Amino acid sequence: MELVLIFISAALVNNFVLSRSLGICPFIGVSKRLDTSLGMGLAVAFVMVLASAITHTVYNLILTPLSLGYLYIIVFVLITACLVQVVEMYLKKNSPALYKALGIFLPLITTNCAVLGVLLLNIELFAGSLLSAVVHAVGAAAGFTLAMVLFSGIRDRLAYSPVPKIFDGIPIAMIVASLMSVAFLGFAGMINL
Amino acid sequence: MNAIIHTLIVLGGIGLFFGLLLSLAGIKLKTKSNPTLESLKDILPGVNCGGCGHAGCNAFAEEVFTGRAETDGCPVGGTELNYQIANILGVNASLSTRKTAYIKCLGSDKHSLFLFRYQGVKDCRSAVRLVGGGSKGCTYGCLGGGSCIKVCLFDAISIKDGIAVVDNDKCTGCTVCVKSCPKKLIEMVPYHKRFRIGCNARDGSKNVRLNCSVGCIGCRICEKACKSEAVQTEGQLARIFYEKCDGCGICAEKCPRKCIVESLASNGAL
Numbered sequence: 001m002e003l004v005l006i007f008i009s010a011a012l013v014n015n016f017v018l019s020r021s022l023g024i025c026p027f028i029g030v031s032k033r034l035d036t037s038l039g040m041g042l043a044v045a046f047v048m049v050l051a052s053a054i055t056h057t058v059y060n061l062i063l064t065p066l067s068l069g070y071l072y073i074i075v076f077v078l079i080t081a082c083l084v085q086v087v088e089m090y091l092k093k094n095s096p097a098l099y100k101a102l103g104i105f106l107p108l109i110t111t112n113c114a115v116l117g118v119l120l121l122n123i124e125l126f127a128g129s130l131l132s133a134v135v136h137a138v139g140a141a142a143g144f145t146l147a148m149v150l151f152s153g154i155r156d157r158l159a160y161s162p163v164p165k166i167f168d169g170i171p172i173a174m175i176v177a178s179l180m181s182v183a184f185l186g187f188a189g190m191i192n193l
Numbered sequence: 194m195n196a197i198i199h200t201l202i203v204l205g206g207i208g209l210f211f212g213l214l215l216s217l218a219g220i221k222l223k224t225k226s227n228p229t230l231e232s233l234k235d236i237l238p239g240v241n242c243g244g245c246g247h248a249g250c251n252a253f254a255e256e257v258f259t260g261r262a263e264t265d266g267c268p269v270g271g272t273e274l275n276y277q278i279a280n281i282l283g284v285n286a287s288l289s290t291r292k293t294a295y296i297k298c299l300g301s302d303k304h305s306l307f308l309f310r311y312q313g314v315k316d317c318r319s320a321v322r323l324v325g326g327g328s329k330g331c332t333y334g335c336l337g338g339g340s341c342i343k344v345c346l347f348d349a350i351s352i353k354d355g356i357a358v359v360d361n362d363k364c365t366g367c368t369v370c371v372k373s374c375p376k377k378l379i380e381m382v383p384y385h386k387r388f389r390i391g392c393n394a395r396d397g398s399k400n401v402r403l404n405c406s407v408g409c410i411g412c413r414i415c416e417k418a419c420k421s422e423a424v425q426t427e428g429q430l431a432r433i434f435y436e437k438c439d440g441c442g443i444c445a446e447k448c449p450r451k452c453i454v455e456s457l458a459s460n461g462a463l
Contacts, residue, residue, distance in 0.1 A: 066199045075207060082211040089222040
């Protein structure tokens with residue numbers, strides 16, 4: 001039951017994009033079309049979940065016993081970077097179209113604050129339990145993908161809407177994003193972890 | 194001391210481990226790229242100017258490679274690149290379309306009438322906002338403010354006697370200048386055709402005579418002289434249809450206003 005709560009908390013209540021304002025760069029950058037935003041969501045999900053499992057293990061088995069906890073940020077970034085490289089190679093080989101569509105945003109997952117945010121929160125909230133950490137990551141990834149997909153749907157409509165010229169493009173996207181964020185605040189306080 | 198050694202070992206170890214993992218993944222997930230395609234990408238200019246109409250040099254390389262673009266599609270590389278591409282692909286070079294920019298005005302300082310002296314910012318987009326569209330009597334002519342020079346990436350345009358002139362051999366045909374001209378004077382013309390109509394004035398013979406000593410007055414002498422029907426007068430302005438032009442030059446010879454000129458650099462040879 002607790003795992004379900006963790007999942008819902010990470011996906012909806014504390015949605016990484018809309019409540020914690022992490023990972024805004026790809027959220028605005030690649031959300032113009034549904035297929036790219038879904039692809040980005042899945043790529044981030046893969047990196048998040050795998051990186052969570054690995055970093056949590058490394059933190060508990062290597063860093064803590066040697067009292068090297070202070071190294072956690074550099075180690076986590078190193079692991080994330082490596083995983084992103086693997087994802088990039090995989091996409092380049094198996095899905096060149098998606099690789100092209102994601103463009104620069106794919107290597108930028110390395111420095112995506114949503115990913116690092118999940119890893120750091122894992123240590124902070126679930127230092128003792130690997131399973132909780134992974135579920136938390138899955139929830140965060142689901143929330144990220146959900147936000148991306150919803151937003152790309154809205155931006156699809158926005159492209160055909162009569163937007164005043166000064167708001168056209170990114171500005172109106174920012175405003176819509178903030179409204180979405182307000183909507184997601186409706187979940188606030190449902191679960192306290 | 195221990196802490197330092199531990200740090201080094203842990204960070205180094207993790208780095209080494211993931212490095213090895215990556216190189217393994219690199220071997221396993223290697224994408225085979227076609228060597229022909231790679232060598233095409235190598236010889237393209239790589240400035241991604243978009244003059245070919247594709248997203249960049251790599252995109253153009255792929256289009257040429259799959260046969261969806263002509264070998265002479267790259268305006269920057271010119272004839273030489275055309276032959277190199279054809280050589281790599283093992284096909285005949287296509288020789289159709291090199292186009293260079295031409296600024297359709299000959300009204301240099303000594304030829305045209307000035308209504309006032311312009312002393313503002315040296316930029317056509319600023320000069321054109323004044324009453325009458327600039328200091329020249331002719332509202333169609335080149336203002337010589339150099340907007341096109343500023344946008345030209347290849348240093349192909351210069352001001353001579355108050356009007357902008359394109360150096361055909363330096364021009365790569367990227368068309369950036371075409372958009373920059375507030376008078377819409379710049380046109381892309383085939384590099385291999387020699388004759389150009391150096392006037393864009395459409396306001397009738399009376400005004401043209403008043404404003405400029407080399408403006409086209411729409412007298413139709415060129416149209417009648419041309420044997421291949423390549424010159425036609427639209428309104429009060431002659432125009433050469435280059436598909437029909439055989440480059441005989443009779444139009445330039447007969448023009449009473451001397452506004453049909455032979456292009457400066459090209460002699461029609463490849």
